[in-house]
Each structure stands twice: as structure tokens, then as C-alpha cells.
Amino acid sequence: xxxxxxxxxxxxxxxxxxxxxxxxxxxxxxxxxxxxxxxxxxxxxxxxxxxxxxxxxxxxxxxxxxxxxxxxxxxxxxxxxxxxxxxxxxxxxxxxxxxxxxxxxxxxxxxxxxxxxxxxxxxxxxxxxxxxxxxxxxxxxxxxxxxxxxxxxxxxxxxxxxxxxxxxxxxxxxxxxxxxxxxxxxxxxxxxxxxxxxxxxxxxxxxxxxxxxxxxxxxxxxxxxxxxxxxxxxxxxxxxxxxxxxxxxxxxxxxxxxxxxxxxxxxxxxxxxxxxxxxxxxxxxxxxxxxxxxxxxxxxxxxxxxxxxxxxxxxxxxxxxxxxxxxxxxxxxxxxxxxxxxxxxxxxxxxxxxxxxxxxxxxxxxxxxxxxxxxxxxxxxxxxxxxxxxxxxxxxxxxxxxxxxxxxxxxxxxxxxxxxxxxxxxxxxxxxxxxxxxxxxxxxxxxxxxxxxxxxxxxxxxxxxxxxxxxxxxxxxxxxxxxxxxxxxx
Amino acid sequence: xxxxxxxxxxxxxxxxxxxxxxxxxxxxxxxxxxxxxxxxxxxxxxxxxxxxxxxxxxxxxxxxxxxxxxxxxxxxxxxxxxxxxxxxxxxxxxxxxxxxxxxxxxxxxxxxxxxxxxxxxxxxxxxxxxxxxxxxxxxxxxxxxxxxxxxxxxxxxxxxxxxxxxxxxxxxxxxxxxxxxxxxxxxxxxxxxxxxxxxxxxxxxxxxxxxxxxxxxxxxxxxxxxxxxxxxxxxxxxxxxxxxxxxxxxxxxxxxxxxxxxxxxxxxxxxxxxxxxxxxxxxxxxxxxxxxxxxxxxxxxxxxxxxxxxxxxxxxxxxxxxxxxxxxxxxxxxxxxxxxxxxxxxxx
Numbered sequence: 001x002x003x004x005x006x007x008x009x010x011x012x013x014x015x016x017x018x019x020x021x022x023x024x025x026x027x028x029x030x031x032x033x034x035x036x037x038x039x040x041x042x043x044x045x046x047x048x049x050x051x052x053x054x055x056x057x058x059x060x061x062x063x064x065x066x067x068x069x070x071x072x073x074x075x076x077x078x079x080x081x082x083x084x085x086x087x088x089x090x091x092x093x094x095x096x097x098x099x100x101x102x103x104x105x106x107x108x109x110x111x112x113x114x115x116x117x118x119x120x121x122x123x124x125x126x127x128x129x130x131x132x133x134x135x136x137x138x139x140x141x142x143x144x145x146x147x148x149x150x151x152x153x154x155x156x157x158x159x160x161x162x163x164x165x166x167x168x169x170x171x172x173x174x175x176x177x178x179x180x181x182x183x184x185x186x187x188x189x190x191x192x193x194x195x196x197x198x199x200x201x202x203x204x205x206x207x208x209x210x211x212x213x214x215x216x217x218x219x220x221x222x223x224x225x226x227x228x229x230x231x232x233x234x235x236x237x238x239x240x241x242x243x244x245x246x247x248x249x250x251x252x253x254x255x256x257x258x259x260x261x262x263x264x265x266x267x268x269x270x271x272x273x274x275x276x277x278x279x280x281x282x283x284x285x286x287x288x289x290x291x292x293x294x295x296x297x298x299x300x301x302x303x304x305x306x307x308x309x310x311x312x313x314x315x316x317x318x319x320x321x322x323x324x325x326x327x328x329x330x331x332x333x334x335x336x337x338x339x340x341x342x343x344x345x346x347x348x349x350x351x352x353x354x355x356x357x358x359x360x361x362x363x364x365x366x367x368x369x370x371x372x373x374x375x376x377x378x379x380x381x382x383x384x385x386x387x388x389x390x391x392x393x394x395x396x397x398x399x400x401x402x403x404x405x406x407x408x409x410x411x412x413x414x415x416x417x418x419x420x421x422x423x424x425x426x427x428x429x430x431x432x433x434x435x436x437x438x439x440x441x442x443x444x445x446x447x448x449x450x451x452x453x454x455x456x457x458x459x460x461x462x463x464x465x466x467x468x469x470x471x472x473x474x475x476x477x478x479x480x481x482x483x484x485x486x487x488x489x490x
Numbered sequence: 491x492x493x494x495x496x497x498x499x500x501x502x503x504x505x506x507x508x509x510x511x512x513x514x515x516x517x518x519x520x521x522x523x524x525x526x527x528x529x530x531x532x533x534x535x536x537x538x539x540x541x542x543x544x545x546x547x548x549x550x551x552x553x554x555x556x557x558x559x560x561x562x563x564x565x566x567x568x569x570x571x572x573x574x575x576x577x578x579x580x581x582x583x584x585x586x587x588x589x590x591x592x593x594x595x596x597x598x599x600x601x602x603x604x605x606x607x608x609x610x611x612x613x614x615x616x617x618x619x620x621x622x623x624x625x626x627x628x629x630x631x632x633x634x635x636x637x638x639x640x641x642x643x644x645x646x647x648x649x650x651x652x653x654x655x656x657x658x659x660x661x662x663x664x665x666x667x668x669x670x671x672x673x674x675x676x677x678x679x680x681x682x683x684x685x686x687x688x689x690x691x692x693x694x695x696x697x698x699x700x701x702x703x704x705x706x707x708x709x710x711x712x713x714x715x716x717x718x719x720x721x722x723x724x725x726x727x728x729x730x731x732x733x734x735x736x737x738x739x740x741x742x743x744x745x746x747x748x749x750x751x752x753x754x755x756x757x758x759x760x761x762x763x764x765x766x767x768x769x770x771x772x773x774x775x776x777x778x779x780x781x782x783x784x785x786x787x788x789x790x791x792x793x794x795x796x797x798x799x800x801x802x803x804x805x806x807x808x809x810x811x812x813x814x815x816x817x818x819x820x821x822x823x824x825x826x827x828x829x830x831x832x833x834x835x836x837x838x
Contacts (some may be wrong), residue, residue, distance in 0.1 A: 010814040024603045031499050036496070095532050095544055095801075098551075111553040117559030117705055120623045120631045379632035380623065386712060393709070408544060411548055419541030422533030429534055444501050451498025455834040462838070 003485075007478050009050030013471040016043055017464050020055045026287050026463050027452045036195045037450040058189040059450040065196065068345075071439035072200060073207035073223070073271035078432035080156065080276030081284070085425045088288055089148040091142040092418050101142060101295050102414035104135040107276035109392050109411065115359065116385035127354035130320055133343045133350075139296050143246075146289045150244045153281035154251075158240040160205040160273050161253060167205075168220075168233035171198045175218055175229075182216045192216075202228075208270035224267040244291050247335030249282035270365050284424060290402035291417040292338035296321070297328045298398065298410040300341065302391040305364045305371040315364035315371060320344045331406070333395035359385055454475045506826045509579040513822060517815045536800060543800045548608065549793050552788045563705040563715040569616055569618065569774045570625050571769060575617050578765050581727055585758050585821035586732070592751045595635065597821075598740045600750075605734035609639055612731060616719045620645060623647050628699030628718035635698035635719040639732065645685070651735060652681045652825050661738035671745035678733075678753045686729035696720055707782045715777050723764025730757035746768050 020041045030036040037058040088133035092100040096232045098107065117125040174194045181188035191289045195218065202208055207223030220229040228234055234256040241250050252262035253274060259265045260270035268276050296319075303318040304327040314327045321340040328334045345351040346366040347358055357363045361384050374381040393409050400406045404416050504570060531533045536543065544605055584604065589647050591601035613636045616626040623631035637643055653661050656677045692698075696719045701717040733739075739747055745796040 034500070034505075089533065092533060095540065095547060096528070098547065100544070102544050102548065106551045109548075110551050113552070113555050113706065114559055117562045118621075118623075119629075121621075208665040215708070285574040376630070376699065378629040378701070380629040380697050380716075382626075382704060386704075386706060389706065412545060415541045415548065418533070418544045419538045422536060422540040423538040425534050426537035444505060447498050447504070448496060449498075450499050454498060454499045456496070458834040458838070 003478050005049060005286065007475060010474040010478065012050030012052055014468065014475075016041070016051050016053055017468045017471065018463050019329045021461065023056060024457050024464070027457050028454055031192075031452040031454050031457075034447075035200060035316045036193055036452065037189070037196075040454045050307050051117060055185075055462050056187045056189050058192060059337065060447055061449050064442060064446045068439070068442045069199060069208060070223075070271070071435065071442050073205045075435035075439040076204050076273040077271045077276040077279075078400055078428055080273045081280050081426070082151075082276075082432050084149050084153055085275070085284065085421070085428055087152065088146060088284070088421060089425060090145050091131040091292075094419060095418070099138070100414070100418050101135070102411070102418050103294065104131075104138045104341055105295070105299070105392070105411055105414050107131050108135050109389060112358075112385055112392075115209070116382045119359050119382045119385065120222075120379040122356065125358055125484065126349055128358055129348055129353075129355045130316075133348065135299070136319060136341045139292060139299075139341050142290065142292050144337075146285055146292065147244065147246070147339070149444065150250070150281045150285040150289075151241075153277045153285065154240050154244060156277045157238055157250075157253065157274060157281070158276065161238040164202060164205050164228075164236050165233070166175065167198050167202050168229055168236075171195065171202075171220070171229055172233050174198065179215045179217050199325055203272065205273045206269060207275070211379030217379075222255065222267070223272075223378050224260060224265075224270075226258055226260055226267045228255060244281070244285075245295070246339070246469065247286055247333070248312040250278075253278075283359075287403045288337070289338070289419060290333050290399065291404060291420065293333050293335060294398045294402045294404075295342040295410065295414050295417065296337040297334055298396055298413065300337075301330060301396065303388060305361050305373075307370055308361065308373060308375070309370050311370070316344065317361075317363045317371075318344055318347055318358055319332045331399055333399035333401050333443065467490050502829065506822065510819070510822050510826070513773045513815060517819065520808060520811040520815055522802045524805065527805050527808070529803055529804060534796075539800060542663065543741050543797055546793050546797045546800070550790065551796070552709070553790050553793070554620050556706075557783060557786055557790075560707050560783055561707065564776060564779045566620060566623075566625060566703075567715055567772055567779070569620050571623065571776070572773055573615050573618050574717075574765055574769050574772075577612060577727070578762060578769070580608055580611060580615075581762050581765070583766065584731070585755065585762075587705055588751055588755050588758065592755070595747055597742055598747065601734055602740060605731050607673065607833075609731035609735050611726070613638055616724065624698075626698060626717060626719040626724075628716065628720070629701045630697060630699035631703070635696055635729075636674045637695055637697070639695070639736070643677050643694070645732070646736060647691060648685055648690070648694050648818075649682075652685055653677075653737070656681055661736075662741060666738065666741045667743040668787060669742065669746050671743075671749045674746040674749050675753075676741070678750065682729070683734070686725050686732075688725070691725050691728075692720055697807065707779050708786065711778065711782060713778055714771075715775050717768050717772060721763045721764065721768060722769060724762065726757045727761035730754045730761065733757070768789065 005261050020043075023039050023041050027038055036453050037060065038058050039058050041473075042054045042057055043051050058199075062470060069283070095103070099103070108131040111128040115121070115128040118124050174191055178188050178191045178195065180186075181191060186203045199208065199210065199220070202220070205229075208228065209221045209223060211219045211221070213219065217231075218229070220225070221227055228236070237254040237257075239251045242249050244321075249262055251262065253269075254260065255267075258267055260267050260269045261274065262282065269278075300316050300319045300321065303316075304314045305317040307313040316324050316327055320342055322338055322342060323340065328337065344353070344363050346353045347363045349353060349355050354366075357366065359374065360377070362369065362371050364371040373384040393411060395409050398404065398406050398408065398413060404413060404420060407415065451486075511524045519530040532543065533540050553823050587601050587604045591598055616636050617634050618625045624635055625795070627633060627635040637645070639645055650661060657666075657673070659665055685694075692700075698719040700718060702714040702718055704712050706712045707715075733750060737750060739750050742750065
């Protein structure tokens with residue numbers, strides 16, 4: 001072995017050590033960066049002249065990363081749905097507050113019962129009408145809460161779609177760099193980290209699968225098989241609604257012209273924020289809206305006054321609705337009724353009405369005696385009030401489209417509506433806790449295996465220091481040898 | 491190089507952070523449960539069982555309302571009973587007066603003035619009101635049920651007209667004493683009785699409704715909780731008082747006088763029996779309300795207990811939960827602090 005060869009080996013070792021040190025400082029600098037993977041230098045022996053850096057590689061766990069993406073999508077599905085359900089829960093709040101439609105109906109029944117025990121009392125009459133107004137206001141605001149929750153979900157969908165489109169745009173750039181870098185053999189590891197970060201962000205909104213082709217070119221499909229990215233980003237389209245029609249689902253999302261949400265979807269998405277939001281907007285929101293509509297319809301028909309002259313007709317009594325023409329048909333949901341239900345002005349003292357019409361009848365048409373039950377005008381007439389109480393606690397038929405039982409008393413129906421919402425919250429929350437834990441655990445395992453451990457990097461750095469010192473020493477020894485040789489020659 | 495045992499620094503710090511956050515949110519829940527004694531989020535914990543607690547709460551409201559409204563009905567019933575007792579005992583006294591008057595026709599004047607006074611007090615009794623509602627008006631509680639007979643009333647005029655029509659002379663006219671006992675008997679059983687039949691009575695004397703107030707005293711019990719001045723007992727008693735007070739018995743012949751007094755005695759006797767009947771049936775209503783209230787109290791206790799079973803948490807368990815969580819959080823804090831020191835940098 002010649003001295004020159006030794007010198008060049010030592011020099012190559014210095015170079016490699018330098019490269020390794022720079023990679024270590026990159027690792028340490030990014031120790032806290034999410035999804036940064038640990039880089040290491042591949043060192044190969046050059047026969048006869050030491051070592052050289054062949055490539056920088058990154059710690060990869062593709063299988064684990066796939067499960068991180070899947071868990072992220074699942075957890076976001078549930079979290080989006082849960083947010084919406086919690087928003088809907090404003091209509092119930094703590095059951096102790098009796099603020100739900102069920103609580104307000106119960107208060108109305110009690111007020112009517114109180115009135116029936118002292119029908120001559122104007123105060124009791126007004127208390128009953130006040131309870132009725134609280135109930136109709138409660139139903140109106142519950143309908144608004146549901147509308148808002150559905151609109152929030154719609155807005156959420158719109159921002160998710162915008163985000164997906166911009167992520168796909170970024171992905172396009174990074175993917176091109178990776179392909180070019182792979183072809184030229186450059187260090188693409190940081191780009192790969194970038195790509196993973198973008199994929200994880202994407203999986204938050206929509207469930208994805210990836211396929212990597214030659215030159216590290218990656219294709220992204222949704223979990224339902226729609227292509228999101230192949231060579232180019234595909235457009236995800238969604239038209240947000242200004243206001244959502246009660247009882248009707250909102251607009252669908254299209255990827256590259258193919259519907260992926262809603263009943264007409266050819267490739268329906270399975271997970272991701274989008275799925276949770278669509279569920280909240282079109283399933284939970286619509287069902288709960290219909291339950292409120294059915295409660296309103298039940299109230300209108302329970303208080304409806306029938307023709308006392310024997311005509312057999314019925315007209316809305318204490319409760320009516322804007323644009324009312326008739327008592328809505330039994331057992332068929334009238335979408336949007338909860339936002340339109342009102343207390344009839346002819347019985348509401350605040351609107352110039354007479355509260356005692358609740359006892360006597362004639363709310364439907366104060367100008368005639370057609371709907372007057374108390375024909376003698378007796379002050380302690382309570383038959384009508386008792387009839388109403390009976391109707392409120394008697395089974396009536398409801399539309400199955402509201403996803404509750406089709407025959408129940410109004411009080412029970414409203415209670416089961418509360419239960420329906422709470423059950424949905426419980427189930428979704430449990431599912432979310434589970435999915436979220438799964439995501440956290442898989443992220444943790446992924447980070448454990450691919451992330452940077454500063455102590456380990458430090459230890460390696462110590463090793464490198466030794467190797468650098470030794471190589472330097474070697475160079476100086478060879479230098480001395482040369483000196484000796486040259487002076488011996490001189 | 492990947493080792494199966496490797497742990498990245500960020501995984502390590504994240505793990506302690508996550509466990510701290512998790513423990514703190516659990517602590518918030520446990521603290522709320524320990525202080526309120528109820529589940530922190532009843533709906534989310536109970537799920538579909540919320541239907542139970544919502545309808546149990548509806549039951550509590552309903553039962554409490556029944557207790558309140560039953561108070562109104564039982565107050566009305568008890569005042570009605572007291573009034574009826576008064577009316578009954580006054581009738582008993584009148585019976586004694588009549589018996590005395592029968593024995594000594596010369597003291598007829600005493601009976602007449604007694605009858606007048608008792609008719610006034612009878613009218614006053616049946617016009618008793620409570621909270622602005624007349625007790626004996628049936629459901630027509632805003633109108634005074636009986637009109638005053640004296641000094642002038644439709645009923646009084648009707649009696650005078652009927653008398654004149656029957657005998658061809660006015661009550662105070664000379665010749666009245668010549669009316670035979672048989673004739674007066676015919677009058678009493680005929681036209682006089684008609685004056686106090688239901689139709690005439692409700693036109694001339696009473697504005698009460700025949701329909702009694704009915705009250706729902708529990709979920710499926712609706713009972714009558716008042717009576718009305720049109721009941722037969724009241725009509726008979728009113729006719730007996732009127733007969734003595736206003737027929738003019740002082741001017742009648744002694745045979746006819748005895749016939750009238752006998753008729754009055756019979757009417758009062760029958761009315762006492764009828765009023766006792768009414769008292770008995772109102773008493774039944776009172777009893778039903780009392781037993782309904784007892785049942786309601788029992789149910790209320792049960793229902794409240796059931797709500798507590800569903801929504802409540804064991805306060806001891808909740809408190810010990812808080813303590814356990816506090817200990818865990820402290821441990822987590824000290825662990826975090828020690829992990830911070832655990833770095834190779836400190837040793838080189």
C-alpha cells in the first residue's frame with residue numbers, strides 16, 4: 001500500500017464523515033418536525049481508495065404509514081360528525097334544564113292541566129298560552145339550530161374541497177421533483193417527507209390509497225377508487241348551497257366529474273372529514289329536522305279544532321303555521337314545519353288575542369261560532385281543555401321518514417327524539433375515541449420507527465468525531481512520513 | 491438502520507403530552523360529577539336511555555302539577571261541604587219551626603219570618619264564592635247562581651200570578667181563608683210544584699249550569715268536583731222556604747194552613763235527604779283526590795329515585811376518582827420533568 005493511497009483513503013473518510021455530520025445535524029434540526037423521517041448516509045467501500053457516500057436514505061415504514069393514513073381518515077369522519085351532533089345538542093342541552101322540545105311540551109301539558117283545574121282564571125289561561133309560545137319559539141330556534149348545523153357542514157365541505165384541491169396542487173409540484181430527482185439520483189429524501197406530509201393532510205379530508213410506480217411516481221386514489229392524482233391533479237368540485245332545503249340533501253361532491261357523495265354516487269367515499277360532514281348534513285341533520293317537523297305537526301293536529309256545527313272539518317287551533325291553510329295530513333312529514341309553527345294570534349294576548357279561546361274554542365275562526373266548543377260561555381268549562389290533554393298524551397301516527405317510531409304519543413315521541421340524538425352522540429363519541437386512539441397509536445409507532453432520537457444522533461456524532469480525529473491523525477502521520485522521506489532525499 | 495426498540499424523541503414527548511391532556515380532560519369531567527352528583531354529560535353517557543330520564547322528568551312535572559291542581563279542587567270541595575252542612579242544619583232547624591207552627595197555628599207569623607230569614611241565608615249560602623268562582627254555579631262559575639227572592643223577583647211574581655190564576659184572587663185578598671184544603675193541595679202538587687220544576691227554576695231563580703265542574707285528578711281519572719244549585723234537594727228546600735215565607739199562610743183557613751205546613755215539612759224532609767246524598771257524593775270525590783294524592787306522592791318518590799339512578803353518580807366514587815386523577819397527573823408532571831433531564835447532552 002502506497003502512502004498516496006493511504007492519504008486518499010484518509011481523505012475520503014474525512015469527506016464521508018463531513019457528509020454524515022451534516023446529515024446528523026439535519027436530523028437533529030428536524031427532530032420535532034412531524035413526519036420527518038430519520039436520514040442516514042449509505043457508505044460504500046471504494047476498492048483500493050477508501051469509502052464514499054453512495055446515497056442518503058430515509059427510515060421508511062410504508063405499511064405503518066398506510067395505517068396512519070387510514071386511521072386519520074376514520075378518526076376525522078367521526079370527529080366531523082361528532083362536531084355536528086354537539087351543535088345539534090344545543091336543542092337539548094342538559095335534560096335537567098327541560099329546554100328540549102320534549103321538556104317544553106311537558107311544560108305545556110302541565111300548564112293546560114293547571115288551566116283545566118281553574119278554567120275561570122285568566123291568569124291560568126295566559127300561563128298556558130305563554131307555555132305554548134315558549135314551545136313554538138323553542139321549536140323555531142331548534143329548527144334554526146339544525147339549519148345552522150347543516151349549513152356549517154356544507155361550509156365545512158366547501159373548505160375541505162378547497163383544501164384538497166390545493167393539496168393536490170402542492171403534491172403535483174413535489175411529485176415532479178421526486179421523479180426528476182430519482183432519475184438524476186439526487187437526494188430526494190426531504191421531498192419524500194414532504195409528500196408524506198401532504199398525503200397525511202389529504203387523508204384528513206378524504207380516505208386515500210396510493211400506488212407508487214417507476215421513478216417514485218405516485219398515484220392517489222380515494223378509498224372508493226376515484227382517481228385524485230395521476231400525473232396531474234384531478235379537480236374536486238363542490239357547489240356550496242346558500243341555504244339548505246329542509247328535508248332535502250345538499251349538493252354532491254364530484255371528483256373528475258364523478259359523483260362521490262350522496263345517493264347518486266358511483267364511487268361513494270368511505271372515510272375522511274368529507275364523509276362525516278355529508279352524513280351530518282344529509283342524514284343526521286335531515287332526520288333530526290324531520291323529527292322536529294313531526295313534533296310540530298303533532299302539536300298542530302292535537303290542538304286542531306273541529307267544526308262544532310257538524311260540518312266535520314278541522315282547522316289549526318292554538319298552533320298554526322305561516323302560510324297555513326289546513327291541518328297537515330296525519331302521518332306525513334311536512335318538511336320545514338318546525339320553523340313555521342306559530343301560536344295563533346287570536347289566542348295570544350300579546351298579539352291582541354284572547355287566551356280564554358283556548359278553553360272555549362273558536363281559535364281557528366274568532367269571527368264565527370263554527371269552532372266554538374263552549375256554546376253556553378260557562379266560565380268553568382273544561383271539556384275542551386281535557387280533550388286537548390288527552391290528545392297530547394294519546395298515540396298518533398308519525399312519518400317513518402323521521403326514523404323514530406310511527407305511532408306514539410306526542411310526549412313520548414319528543415322524548416324519543418331526544419334519546420335518538422343522544423344515542424347518536426354516544427355512539428359517535430365512542431367510535432371517535434376508538435378511531436382517535438388508533439390514529440394516535442399508529443402515528444406513535446410510525447414516529448418511533450421513522451423519527452429521530454436525539455440521543456442516538458449524539459452517540460453517532462461521538463463516533464464520527466472519533467473517526468474524524470483518527471483520520472486526521474492518519475493524515476498527519478502520513479505527512480510526517482512524507483517529510484521524513486523528503487528530508488532523507490534532501 | 492432501524493431497530494425494533496428505537497424510540498424517537500418526538501414520540502417520547504408527544505406521549506407524555508397526550509397522557510397529560512387526556513388526564514386533564516378526565517379530571518374536568520370527574521370534578522363536575524363530584525360537585526353536582528350527576529353525570530357530566532347525561533345524554534352522551536346514557537345514549538338511548540335518555541328517553542327514560544326525559545320521560546321520567548315529564549312524569550315528575552305531570553305529577554307535581556296534579557298535586558297543585560288537586561289542591562284547588564279539594565279546597566273547593568271542602569268549602570262546598572262546609573256550606574252544605576250549614577244549609578242542612580238550617581233546614582233541620584226550619585223543620586223544628588214548622589213542627590211548632592203546625593201545633594200552634596196562631597204562631598204562624600213566627601214561622602213566616604223564620605222562613606224569610608232562612609230563605610235569605612239559603613240564597614247567600616248557595617251564592618258562596620271562592621277566588622271569584624261561585625261554588626254552586628256548576629261550570630257557570632262567573633255568574634251568581636241564585637237571585638234574591640225578596641223584595642221583588644221574577645220568581646215572586648210567578649208565584650203571585652200562579653196563585654191568582656188558580657184561585658181567582660190575590661194572596662192577601664179577603665176570601666183567601668175560604669180556600670179549601672183540597673184545593674190548596676191541588677195547587678201545591680200542581681202549579682206550585684211546576685214553579686219549582688227544573689225549567690221554571692232555572693229561568694226565574696237560578697243561573698247555575700247543570701253541568702258540574704270536572705277535574706282531572708291523575709293521568710286517567712276525571713271526577714266531578716262541584717255541585718250546582720239546580721239539584722233537586724236545593725229546589726225542594728227553596729220551594730219549602732218560599733211556600734212558608736211568601737204564600738201568605740197567615741191568611742189561610744186552618745185546614746188549608748195545615749196542608750201547606752205539612753207540604754213544607756215533607757219538602758224540607760226530602761231536601762235534607764237529597765242534600766245528604768250530594769254531600770256523600772262530594773265526599774267520595776274528596777276521598778278519591780286524597781287517595782290520588784297519596785299515590786302521586788309515592789310515584790313521585792319512585793320516579794325521582796329512578797331519575798337519580800339513571801343520572802346520578804356515587805359521590806364517593808366521584809370524589810375518589812378526582813383524587814386518583816390528581817395523583818396520576820402529578821406523576822405525569824414529574825415524569826415529564828425527569829424526561830426533560832434525560833438527555834445525552836447532559837452527560838457529555
